[in-house]
Amino acid sequence: MPRLRVDELAKKLNMPPEEVLQELQELGLEVKSTSSYIDEETVSLILEIFEDETTSGKGPKTKKVKEEKEQEYREEILIKPEDLVLKTFAAKIGVPVNRIIQDMFVKGIALNPNQRIDEKQAKEIARMYGYRVRFEQEQLEDKETSVGESKLEKIEKYFEQLYITKKNELVTRPPVVTVMGHVDHGKTTLLDKIRKTRIAEQEVGGITQSIGAYQVEYAGKKITFIDTPGHELFTEMRAKGVQVTDIVVLVVAADDGVMPQTIEAYNHAKAANVPVIVAINKIDKPNANVEATKQQLVTKLNLIPEDWGGDTIVVPISARTGQGIDQLLEMILLLAEIKEIKCYPKGPARAAIIESKVDRALGPVANAIVKDGILNVGDYIVAGPVYCKVRALIDDKGRRIKSAEPSQPVMIVGFEELPDIRYTIYAVESLELAQEIAQEVKEKLEKEKPSKRKISLEELLKIMEESEKKELNIVLKADTVGSLNAVQNAVLSLKSSVQEIKVNVVHAGVGTINTGDVMLASASDGMVIGFRVKVDSQARKVAESEGVEIRTYEIIYDLIDNLKRALEGMLQPEYVEELVGRGEIKKVFKIKKVGNVAGVQMIEGYVTRDSVVKVYRNGVLLLSDQIESLKHYKQDVSRIDAPQECGIKLKTREDFQEGDELEFYVIKQVPRKLENVTTSPGNQ
Known part of the structure; x- marks a missing residue:
């Protein structure tokens, strides 16, 4: 019996792939996804176990193995909804939060102490340390609004709790996929081929100039694609509102390999904790080298392809000829199935803005993707300090529709002011409530305005000390590759010299400090350090509004000495x-x-x-x-x-x-x- 992927084994067993995956994990096998491979000996053993289970009707072997496995778990812990914040959950299971962050980072998942985790993540983390958890159901409707809680906070909490209180009513929704990568590696051409339209040829210079979201159907299932010209939007959506993207397709040209923007795109996806599928494009070119590109994925991004024994789905494609695109779509649907992308399909809508603009005919509009509920024409909606009554909804094909479902991209018409993409759209019960929430947000913004300032490195470390976080995230930019290597080596020396404070380089690149760098630092609660580079004017403005500190240096010793002094102040004497x-x-x-x-x-x-x-x-x-x-x-x-x-x-x-x-x-x-x-x- 040859080695098989989990999904191939599932077909032989006539079982759902995710069910087989769960069974294998409970048997103690190191398999992370249904596309992971299992060796020949293990395949034979599993088939034997499941055959015994089928023929006996009781599954004695499986049951025995499971019982043995159960004994390894120390205890079952009751988890309440409020415990699903990483640092609280860590305390609940008695494992240091820094250890969890470190262990999950090794698995390619970036977490932070204040991050809210879902039940699936909680189960996975608990299993790593020998615990089982069960969850206490809580009815949001029975809870009074906390003292001092704003109307917007109440709505945000309602949607957060939906995934706990209405767990049995959640349904699968189409995955939302963002296509990212280096300029001219074929992102828009790929979408063009998938949608069977000619959008790429209409773009100025062949480079994407606008943001769009499109829904396609493949094998009877829908997939929503976002085509974005930059990474700033991706990070800003993740940092400020409900996370839009479920899966990232990272496009890498087979004739060009991993480039600076490829690395930047991957770092944004990693910071957002979004799974990545790599599409190696342009395999039809004479100088294409798929194996060399895979090697660069390993050395530059630490992404190990599945056929090299890793967990990263890598699909060779040609966006021009269409070769491999069917397999790419299959892998997207497979990964979506594994990740169990769900929503609450009833009630008021929650939507994420992917673009807002002033249309000549329609006025201020928001291009958005519905995440939960149903958005209807006539609904009252609020997006931060802006509200409106929905006058019209236009789908991705330009048709006027009466309602939009989860994962459906739609243009919302009716705003009098331009909504900011940093805010989430919520449908509320009345115009009065929408007005009240918008006014609350405006007043809050006014109060914060005079005191808004950048947080210095020393202040950032002090906050870390008080919160026991002790983790410093840095975005590094330098003038040359040589300089960048020197700075990175020095920072690595800092990391090896102190164990109490985790120093992370979330992104390193060559060139001017831009808004993408600032937004990535903001999203990871970090700072930007530049060596012999300038800061563009827009990045300075964004840094001021986001409270991100930017430090630039001309001499590497000054940079390192500055970091050393700050970190030394954090060390326990x-x-x-x-x-x-x-x-x-x-x-x-x-x-x-x-x-x-x-x-x-x-x-x-x-x-x-x-x-x-x-x-x-x-x-x-x-x-x-x-x-x-x-x-x-x-x-x-x-x-x-x-x-x-x-x-x-x-x-x-x-x-x-x-x-x-x-x-x-x-x-x-x-x-x-x-x-x-x-x-x-x-x-x-």
Whole structure:
């Protein structure tokens, strides 16, 4: 029996792929998706197990293995809806949040302590550390609005809780796919082929100039595609509103390989925690080299293709001829099935804005994708400080429609002001409520306006210290590849010198600091560091509004020294003992209700009431203790200097005797330093 993918094995077993995947994971096999491969020996064993289960009707082998596996789990933990914030969940299962973040990052999933996780992620994380979790259902309708909670916050909470309170009513929705990659690698041509239209030829210079979302049908199932000209939008949508994209298709040209914008696009997808399918395009070209491109995926992006033993779906295609596109669409639907992309299909709508513009005929409009509920003509909607009554809905084919369902792209007509893409659209029950929410947001923005400022590196680290987060995310930009390598090596040296603070380079690139860099830093609660590069004017404005600090340097030592000083301030100090005095016990006084008191002759230095005392007998350490009381004759004192005498009562020990020698120590905090931080020669 040859090795098989999980979905191929599922066909042989006549079972749903996701069910087989779950069974295999519960049996302890390292399979991450239904497109993962299983070796020959394991395939034979699994077929044997499932055959026994089928023929017996009871599945003795499977049951036995499962029972054995169950015993490995330590306990079952009850999780409430409010526990589904990563740091709270970590505390609930008793695993340090930094460890979870690190372990999940190794799996290619970026998390942060304040991130809300879903039930599936919670189960996966708990399973990693030997726990099972069950979830407490909570009815949102029975809860009163919290004190001080705004109407918008109440609506946001309602949609968040839907996925818990209405879990049994959720349905599968079409995946929303964003196509990303380096300029001229064929993103729009790919969409053109999929939609069987000629959009690419209509674009100025062959480069996408506008943002669109389109829905296609393949194998009886729908897929929504977003075509975007840049990564700023992608990150901004993720950072400020409901996450739009379910899957990213990263287009890489087989004749060009992984380029700077390829890396930037992947970093944005990784920061957004969105799964990636790689489409290696232009395989019809004479100089195309698919294997070399796969090698670059490994070395530059750490993405290992499935056929190389990894978990990344890689599909060779030609957007021009159409070769491989059917397989790409199959993989998108397969991944969507694995990820269980769902929505709540009833009630008021929630939608994500992908573009807003002023149309000459229609006025301010928003191109949006519905995420939950049904959006109808006549609905009252609010998007941050802007609200309206929906006058018309226009689908991706230009037709007027009466309603839009989840994952459907639609143009919304009726706004009097231009809505900002950073806000989520919510349908509400009345015009009055829409007005009230918009006014709340406006007032909040006005209050924040005077105090809005950039957070410095030192302030950022202080906040980290207070929140126990201790994670610094950095976007690096440099003037040349050599300079960038030197800076990255230096930052890696910083990382290896301190374990308490996690220093992450979320993106590194060559060239001017732009708005995409700033938005990525904002999305990851980090900062931008530039080496011998300028900052474009738009990026400065966005940094100001987003509260992102940008620091630029001309000398690499200045950059590293600055980071070192900031990080050193975050390190827990070391505690050292400093010898301050010596003495000898001349007499032991046994006092009723007090105990033994040592009569001590100070020989050198001094002793204080908060000193640590080490007692030696015949040159051997007898005990170490703290001082309960220090007296000079009958007076309590805080310090005695040599050659004076004193009486000392220890806190816990009394087994000292005449002739014992004493050493007195004080505990001092010593600031820690980062050592062995170097830079590469020749790149200064």
